[in-house]
Amino acid sequence: MTDVSERYDLLLKGGTVVDPANGRRGLLDVAVKGGRVAAVGRDLPVEGSARVLDASGRFVVPGLIDLHAHVYIGVSFFGIEADDLGPRTGVTTMVDTGSAGWTNYEGLERFVIGPSETRIFGYVNLSGVGLPTRRGELVHHDYLDARECAECVLRHPETTLGVKVRLYEGVAGSMDLRDVLKAALEAAELCGKPLMVHISGGNVPLEDLLPPLRTGDVVTHCYHGFPVGSILDREGRILPVVRDARERGVLFDVGHGSGSFAFRVARCALEEDFLPDAISTDVHTLSIKYPVYDMPTTLSKFLGLGLSLDKVIERGTIEPARIIGIDSDLGHLGVGATADVAVFELEEGRFSFFDVEDEELIGPQRLVCKATIKDGRVWWRAGETGQSAED
Numbered sequence: 001m002t003d004v005s006e007r008y009d010l011l012l013k014g015g016t017v018v019d020p021a022n023g024r025r026g027l028l029d030v031a032v033k034g035g036r037v038a039a040v041g042r043d044l045p046v047e048g049s050a051r052v053l054d055a056s057g058r059f060v061v062p063g064l065i066d067l068h069a070h071v072y073i074g075v076s077f078f079g080i081e082a083d084d085l086g087p088r089t090g091v092t093t094m095v096d097t098g099s100a101g102w103t104n105y106e107g108l109e110r111f112v113i114g115p116s117e118t119r120i121f122g123y124v125n126l127s128g129v130g131l132p133t134r135r136g137e138l139v140h141h142d143y144l145d146a147r148e149c150a151e152c153v154l155r156h157p158e159t160t161l162g163v164k165v166r167l168y169e170g171v172a173g174s175m176d177l178r179d180v181l182k183a184a185l186e187a188a189e190l191c192g193k194p195l196m197v198h199i200s201g202g203n204v205p206l207e208d209l210l211p212p213l214r215t216g217d218v219v220t221h222c223y224h225g226f227p228v229g230s231i232l233d234r235e236g237r238i239l240p241v242v243r244d245a246r247e248r249g250v251l252f253d254v255g256h257g258s259g260s261f262a263f264r265v266a267r268c269a270l271e272e273d274f275l276p277d278a279i280s281t282d283v284h285t286l287s288i289k290y291p292v293y294d295m296p297t298t299l300s301k302f303l304g305l306g307l308s309l310d311k312v313i314e315r316g317t318i319e320p321a322r323i324i325g326i327d328s329d330l331g332h333l334g335v336g337a338t339a340d341v342a343v344f345e346l347e348e349g350r351f352s353f354f355d356v357e358d359e360e361l362i363g364p365q366r367l368v369c370k371a372t373i374k375d376g377r378v379w380w381r382a383g384e385t386g387q388s389a390e391d
């Protein structure tokens with residue numbers, strides 16, 4: 001007899017796998033061993049699995065990756081506790097987008113990224129101080145330093161992804177946002193990494209802001225509802241300069257937040273087949289209370305706007321993984337990948353969602369996280385009547 005006592009550490013049984021990166025979809029079991037995906041297939045054997053989770057009637061997807069979050073708790077006004085949110089929402093990886101600048105990124109790495117169970121990466125703010133308050137982080141022009149910013153990115157190669165800059169009116173006092181962008185691009189060039197640009201609330205049209213962006217740079221808040229800096233023209237059509245940028249390889253991220261996601265803009269964009277590359281939350285101390293809450297809610301809004309479940313999952317898993325260059329290991333369920341897995345119930349009914357303009361969207365479906373597996377272990381599980389903690 002073959003010894004099957006250690007075949008798998010964990011077996012997710014009977015769920016519907018949605019793994020867009022590998023073109024896999026269907027009723028499949030997912031087996032995990034040593035923190036990695038060991039097998040995906042029909043009717044994998046229960047014998048020899050140390051633990052079995054029944055996923056029948058549920059969707060089994062890669063652990064979600066939130067490309068835009070703020071987790072520098074205790075230092076940044078915007079910081080929330082990553083580990084309070086990630087496990088119960090299926091998010092195993094978060095990207096902190098510029099909460100830390102080049103004077104205090106070290107602290108983010110030591111006191112947040114290191115101790116957190118959530119996997120966290122960061123963009124370094126062009127401003128030395130990052131986002132300690134809600135006030136303009138570049139109002140003091142001494143805080144703007146492309147070289148210092150680039151050096152900081154290079155000093156922390158394990159966790160940094162690139163440079164972040166916010167281009168809203170007044171962020172740098174009276175300084176022209178075109179010049180702020182120029183400095184941010186200089187920092188990104190110096191460290192050889194991508195730039196993430198916040199485009200909402202600015203006073204400069206995208207005709208001026210998008211052409212300098214390069215392949216791999218990320219535009220966040222792409223569906224914001226401000227008239228200036230919108231991706232739409234007055235008739236609600238996608239601007240040619242936006243299409244040009246996409247063709248060049250510039251990436252577009254949702255970054256919902258408290259002020260930067262309007263259903264009416266998203267509807268126009270989706271109608272013209274201008275889908276986001278990544279669906280992210282921009283979750284922070286304010287937006288977490290309303291109207292963002294979390295990734296499953298944000299993804300569900302896109303279901304309500306008419307995107308398919310597969311397209312939505314793709315934009316919350318493998319697409320952000322590609323954007324930040326971790327896609328060989330994360331964002332998919334291929335054999336050998338890191339075993340980050342989320343189990344969702346897709347509830348049917350009438351669900352109410354809001355954007356930043358208080359528009360109500362009634363959606364027919366809602367993703368509800370039921371279990372999260374990180375690095376091959378059950379990280380979080382919904383309590384349900386009739387089940388013991390150990391089954």
Ligand SMILES: [Zn+2]
Nearest residue numbers: 068097257282
């Ligand atoms: Zn943000």
